[in-house]
Amino acid sequence: MELKVDVNRCSAELDRLAQFSDVPAPAVQRVVFTPTDLAARGYLIELFEAAGLRVRVDPIGNILARWEGADPSLPALATGSHTDAIPYSGKYDGTVGVLGGLEAIRTLQQAGVKPRRSIELIMFTSEEPTRFAYGCLGSRLLSGQLAPDAAATLTDADGQRLDAVRQNAGFKGLLADVKLQPGHYAAFVELHIEQGPLLERAGLAIGAVTAIAAPAALRVRYTGPGGHAGGVMMADRRDPLIAGSRLALEVDAAARDSGSPDTVGTVGVLDVHPRAVNSIPRDVQLEIDVRDIDGPRRDRVLERIKRQAQTFGDELGVPTTIEMINADPPATSDPTIVAAIEKSCADAKLTHQRMVSRAYHDSLFMSLVCPIAMIFIPCRDGMSHRPEEYSSPEAIRAGIEVLARTLYQLAE
Ligand code: GLV
Ligand code: MN
Ligand code: MN
Ligand code: MN
Known part of the structure; x- marks a missing residue:
C-alpha cells in the first residue's frame, strides 16, 4: 500500500x-x-x-x-x-x-x-x-x-x-x-x-x-522554627533545608548505587519557605522522582531514600513527613x-x-x-x-x- x-x-x-x-x-x-x-x-x-x-x-x-x-x-x-x-x-x-x-x-x-x-x-x-x-x-x-x-x-x-x-x-x-x-x-x-x-x-x-x-514519586517535608538569619546562633539552629540538602545528595547516591544504569533519581522540586535571604527556612518540601525498568530494584532505592529521609530529620530534630505520591509497576x-x-x-x-x-x-x-x-x-x-x-x-x-x-x- x-x-x-x-x-x-x-x-x-x-x-x-x-x-x-x-x-x-x-x-x-x-x-x-x-x-x-x-x-x-x-x-x-x-x-x-x-x-x-x-x-x-x-x-x-x-x-x-x-x-x-x-x-x-x-x-x-x-x-x-x-x-x-x-x-x-x-x-x-x-x-x-x-x-x-x-x-x-x-x-x-x-x-x-x-x-x-x-x-x-x-x-x-x-x-x-x-x-x-x-x-x-x-x-x-x-x-x-x-x-x-x-x-x-x-x-x-x-x-x-x-x-x-x-x-x-x-x-x-x-x-x-x-x-x-x-x-x-x-x-x-x-x-x-x-x-x-x-x-x-x-x-x-x-x-x-x-x-x-516503572515510575515513582514521593514528597518529603521538613519543618523547623526558622528565625532571624543574623540573630539565631548556629548552635541554636534547626534548619530544615539542611535535612533537605542532605536528602538531595542521598537521592543522587541511592540511584547511582543501585547497580544498574537503568535506575534514575531526581529532585525536581525543592520549595523553601518563606524564601527570604535573611530568614532561616521554616518549611522545606522536596518532590523526588525515581524510576527503573526493574520494579523491585526501584523499590529498594525508594526504601533507602525514605529511610534516610527520616534519619536526616531525626538527626536534626525537625518534624518530617514522607508521602508516596505514586509507585507504578x-x-x-x-x-x-x-x-x-x-x-x-x-x-x-x-x-x-x-x-x-x-x-x-x-x-x-x-x-x-x-x-x-x-x-x-x-x-x-x-x-x-x-x-x-x-x-x-x-x-x-x-x-x-x-x-x-x-x-x-x-x-x-
Ligand atoms: C512524563 O513526561 C515523564 O515524566 O515521563
Ligand atoms: Mn510525553
Ligand atoms: Mn513529558
Ligand atoms: Mn511523558
Whole structure:
C-alpha cells in the first residue's frame, strides 16, 4: 500500500499548537485546565472535526475522536497521547502523538481505505504531573487505576481540588463514568518522541517500544522554627533545608548505587519557605522522582531514600513527613503489536530497533485495559522537557507512516 503523509500540514499544526503557551517561544508551557490548555483543546477539536472524526469529551476532559470503521460493532483501535506541556518545555513531547495520530488517520483516509475496526484518537488529560503532582490523570481514570474519589480530592498548589477545577473548566459529569469497560479497545498504540539519545546515535528511524520503566514519586517535608538569619546562633539552629540538602545528595547516591544504569533519581522540586535571604527556612518540601525498568530494584532505592529521609530529620530534630505520591509497576508491550510495528517499518523501508521507554506515558495505564505498544522517533541530542526539544519533519513523517501502517494492520 502506497501512503502519502502530509508532514508539512502536521508540522504547521504543531507550530500552531505551540503558540498556545504561557511562556515566550521557543519555550512552551500548557498546564491542565488553564485558559491556555482550554484554548488549545478548542483548536484540536476543530481539527478533529474537520477530519470527519466524531468527538466525545469525557468528565476528566479526555478528548476521544472516532473514525468509524467498516464494522463499528468491533472494539476500536486507539492511538493518541497528551498535549499538556510542563513549565518551560518544548513543542514535541506528547503533541507528536496527538497531531501525528490525526495525520495518520488522514493519511489512511486519503489512501481511500476504510479499516474494519474504528480508530479512536485520544488526547489524554494531564499526562504531566505539573498541577496535581500526579501524572497520567486521564489514562489512570480511563483504566480504572485511579479511583474517582481519590482523583476528585487531589489538590493543586493553591489548594484547589481537582473536582472543582475540572468542573469550573467546563468538564461536567461523574468521574466514575470515565472508566472504560473491559474489552472497549482492541489495542492502543502511542507515537512519541524518544526523549533520549539512542535512536539518533544509532542512526535509526524508529524505536519499537517493548516495555515502559516503572515510575515513582514521593514528597518529603521538613519543618523547623526558622528565625532571624543574623540573630539565631548556629548552635541554636534547626534548619530544615539542611535535612533537605542532605536528602538531595542521598537521592543522587541511592540511584547511582543501585547497580544498574537503568535506575534514575531526581529532585525536581525543592520549595523553601518563606524564601527570604535573611530568614532561616521554616518549611522545606522536596518532590523526588525515581524510576527503573526493574520494579523491585526501584523499590529498594525508594526504601533507602525514605529511610534516610527520616534519619536526616531525626538527626536534626525537625518534624518530617514522607508521602508516596505514586509507585507504578512497569508495563510490557504486546508482542503482536510490536511485530506489527516492525512489519510496518519493513513495508515503509525504515530502519528500527526494539527499545524500552525510560519516560512514562499514557500507554503505561492503557496497558491495564488493552494490549499496547509504542512507536518512538528520534529527537535532537535526545533533548526533552526543554525548549530546545526538536524532531525533524522527516523523523515525524516516518513515525506517522509507521503508525498509519500499524493501525491499518491491526484494524483488519
Ligand atoms: C512524563 O513526561 C515523564 O515524566 O515521563
Ligand atoms: Mn513529558
Ligand atoms: Mn510525553
Ligand atoms: Mn511523558
